[in-house]
Amino acid sequence: MHPTTTVRRELAWTRSRFIAVSGSISNGSSCANVVAFFGHINVCVDRISGGMKAKIDPPYVAAVVVTVCSFSATAPLTAYAAAPALALAFWRNGLGLTTSVAIVTALRRGEFHRMYRGERRMVRGEQYRFMALGVLASLCLTAHFATFMSSAKLTSVAMSTALVATQPVWQALIAVVQGQRLPRRIWIGLSVAVIGAVTASGIDIRSGGNALLGDLLALAGALTLAGYTALSERARGGLSTPLYSTLSSFVCATGLLVTCLVTGTPLMHFDRHTEIAVLGMLVLPQLLGLGSLNFALGRGSATTTSVLLLLEAPVATVIAWLWMGQKPEPSTLPGLLLVIVGAVVVVSSSTTQSESLIGRHRAPHSRRRPRRAGTTVSGEAPLARHRVARSRSEAPRVGASVPVLAPGGRDAVASTEALAD
Secondary structure (H helix, E strand, O other): OOHHHHHHHHHHHHHHHHHHHHHHHHHOOOHHHHHHHHHHHHHHHHHHHHHHOOOOOHHHHHHHHHHHHHHHOHHHHHHHOOOOHHHHHHHHHHHHHHHHHHHHHHHOHHHHHHHHHHHHHHOOOOHHHHHHHHHHHHHHHHHHHHHHHHHHHHOOHHHHHHHHOOHHHHHHHHHHHOOOOOOHHHHHHHHHHHHHHHHHOHHHHHHOHHHHHHHHHHHHHHHHHHHHHHHHHHHOOOOOHHHHHHHHHHHHHHHHHHHHHHHOOOOOOOOHHHHHHHHHHHHHHHHHHHHHHHHHHHHOOHHHHHHHHHHHHHHHHHHHHHHHOOOOOHHHHHHHHHHHHHHHHHHHHHHHHHHHHHHHHOOOHHHOOOOOOOOOOOOOOHHHHHHHHHHHHHOOOOOOOOOOOOOOHHHHHHHHHHOOO
16 A cells, blocks of 8 residues: 555544544543543554654754744744844844854864964955855845844734745745746745735734834845845855854844944843843844754754744744733734745745755766776866865755745754854
8 A cells, every 4th residue: 555545544544533532522621531632642643653654753853842942932032122123133143143152162262263264265366256245145134133023023923923934935036036947836835825924914904003014024024034045045155154154143243233323222221121031032042042953954854844943933923922912813813824834835845846956967876987096087187176176075065055944044044054064
């Protein structure tokens, strides 16, 4: 029997079992019914995992859970803090850059000095073009932090995180502008996400005011994040991971500082709650979130991780509801669900397409002719061969810069790049 048929039968059995148990619970909330409910959950999980013949990796699952929960705290902490969004964005990036540099220099001091001397010699000639692209990408990331965190102050956390989740939609449209052809599944995902965004924003469009401005800023945050990813893909072709990570962090923190100074945004003298919120942004999304994401990407698929990161929107909504009393409007829930579903379709379809292209153009290992020691290919000089090998070693690995990212991608991009070297 085909494995897909087996899984379908198991899912049909699971659905009927859930309906039966849910009906028994609705008739009476006795302890026996609750125990039976959780017992049937375990049975369903065992049957599905046995039908799919898949092995669950507990460390990977734990890392993804920590990553999603850490990233989901960004919007609620921003809405909770009694400080301007630009100031919060600056302190999050500034403290994150300082902490990261301190950790790297303390744990990898020799490697840091070798990297600094090597990068100082490397930045010359053609490298300045990639440096310029890196600066433009970092400015897009700066605009993303400013718009996204400002939207969390003006509209609800549910709307802000869900509209930022449309980043894969903008990423696909940028690919169309660049001349790429998208498969039908991506266009279906785009349509579903757009319909969901319009449906969810209906109340804010009718009411206008700050809520509508917050929705527009969230969409701008998704667009600028897509621009950052597209420009980073080009800049990373000529810059190593340490140099690009340092460049993007420095430009982002500097850009936010300049923006705060120009707009007259206060950067000091916050109350105790705001200081706790800033500390939470540093510990949760900046350090714990990125660290657990690095671990998860090292053990699991990038596609699976990107799709699971889309859970940031519903988790952030639940956190804001329980902590701040921001109960989402029932009329916006179908639209928010459509946004997430459309983004999942775009992410999975885009990653599948890129993997198929990589596999199609990769030469089979069996076709490579073995060479004797000391020989060259097509008369190439030993020095040229050494340069080619060095350029290949410095180039980012496949998957180091994913064209389509989840909303967690604003935090995930840097950590995904860190896996390249």
